[in-house]
Amino acid sequence: MKTRASVLILFFIASISSLFSIERTDLILPTIPEYQIIKCDLHAHTVFSDGEVWPTLRVREAWENGLDALAITDHIEYTPHDKDIHINLNRSTEIGAAVAPNYLLTFIKGAEITRDMPPGHFNALFIKNVDKLDTKDWHDAIQAAVDQGAFIFWNHPGWRGQQPDGIGKWYEEHTRLFEEGYLHGIEVVNEDEYYPEVHQWCLDKNLTIMGNSDIHGTIASQYSAGPARHRPMTWVLARENTVEAIKDGLINRRTVVYWRNKLIGRTPHLQMIAEKSLEIMPGQLALKSKNNTPLQLVNHSGLEFDLNLSFVESNLSLPTTVTIPPLSTVLIPVGRPEKSQVADKVLLRIQVNNFLDKPNQGLVFERELVVQ
Incomplete structure (x- = not known):
């Protein structure tokens, strides 16, 4: 009995030690008037859709990479691990939200609405119940997210899996969402790709400029710590690092994308x-x-x-x-x-x-x- 207790104590100490021995890479940024620069990745996957890692590792990686906030956005319609894992559409965000406070990380509940092009893939952030987005009709899924107060952005418009030439195309479906006020932002950067035509869309249509990793494997296997190959991020200019303040920054288009040693954004934010x-x-x-x-x-x-x-x-x-x-x-x-x-x-x-x-x-x- 004593031996078993000793083993448990040693295991507990080892677990705590491993938690506090990890290192964070912080990017030193200037202090700007009114706002904090909140470093976010708002597009990430786990084994609960087509990712390769458990949600707890996704949170830990975010902290190690110097992020201040993370959204796990697993696919709703695409769950290739369902023979190995019981798929609960809310479970990955429940696990992530539970562990994020251990890393002083702000966690945002999200999901990816995954449809053929058009209209393509969309992330819905700040939702409460992913199950309600699991609908047959794509617009019903968007509507269900809007009804929960979601911030919705279009993912990787130039992804070659849906646009073989790698150039984003604007369809009637996107005009419908834009005119309804349901489309709030677009990924100008996704993983290793920058879409200049989408950058111009955001400027012309006054949409929020987004850029994220869309990570599926481990960060270490896909990105390095160097400036040319770092993890893409959306920096949100927010009054504080809270879910509410980040949402306010996104809605009001106060974002800058950090990608491959470049910043992408609107003139006032970049100049500041x-x-x-x-x-x-x-x-x-x-x-x-x-x-x-x-x-x-x-x-x-x-x-x-x-x-x-x-x-x-x-x-x-x-x-x-x-x-x-x-x-x-x-x-x-x-x-x-x-x-x-x-x-x-x-x-x-x-x-x-x-x-x-x-x-x-x-x-x-x-x-x-x-x-x-």
Whole structure:
């Protein structure tokens, strides 16, 4: 009896130790006005549909990857493991929700409505009962999600399993959902794919820009920790890390997608992150009495910045292409042609090539510098 008790105690200690020995990779991001940047993955699968892992591992991976919030969105209509596992459409989110507090992770209940194209696949977030979405007619399933107050987004419009050319196509069914107000967002990024045509749809139709992993296997087998191959995320600009605040951020289209060392989003959100990350030192150029002066660009974030630089309507010169690694400072020379005059103020034009505020186009903003 004592031996058995000792074994149980050792097992318990080992379990607790393993819980607290895991490591989290946190991405350092700037502090922005009014909002927190909540790092989310809102499209993930488990063995309760066609995934390969148990919901508890999905939650643990999310914490390890530096996420703040996770939605498990198992397929409703596609459950290939049903001979091995009793499929309860609510069970994966019940398990995930139970363990998420152990990782201080905000958990969002969701499901994937999985239909042929058109209309395709849709994630419904913030639902209460997945069973009510299990209907024969695709629109009835969407309606059942709306009736539960769901945020609904269209998944991977350019997925080659439904669009062989990899280009998203807008059908009458999507017009119907859009006009009804039932379509709230679209995945501009899914797994390894970026859909520039979908990015433009979101801008034109004022829909929320989404990007997620759609993970089925393990994160470790599909993604690395490096900047070029990290897990895709939807960053939600929310007032706090709660289910309610995240939903508010999604509904009001305050999102940025983090994918392959790029940010994809709307101009105001990307510019706010860029301006709070980059510091120009000093703010004055000592060029009135000499022809050259150094300028420092300081990156206070964990993001890499791929920049093109130029002065607006000025004869000053500087390197046009600059890459600033995370948490680094780059020194660049600024020159004035000999015997030339320079204005008291100049505008530095900054193009961030890896911050896409339009399809495949980098964010552009300007900073005013004083010349002394």
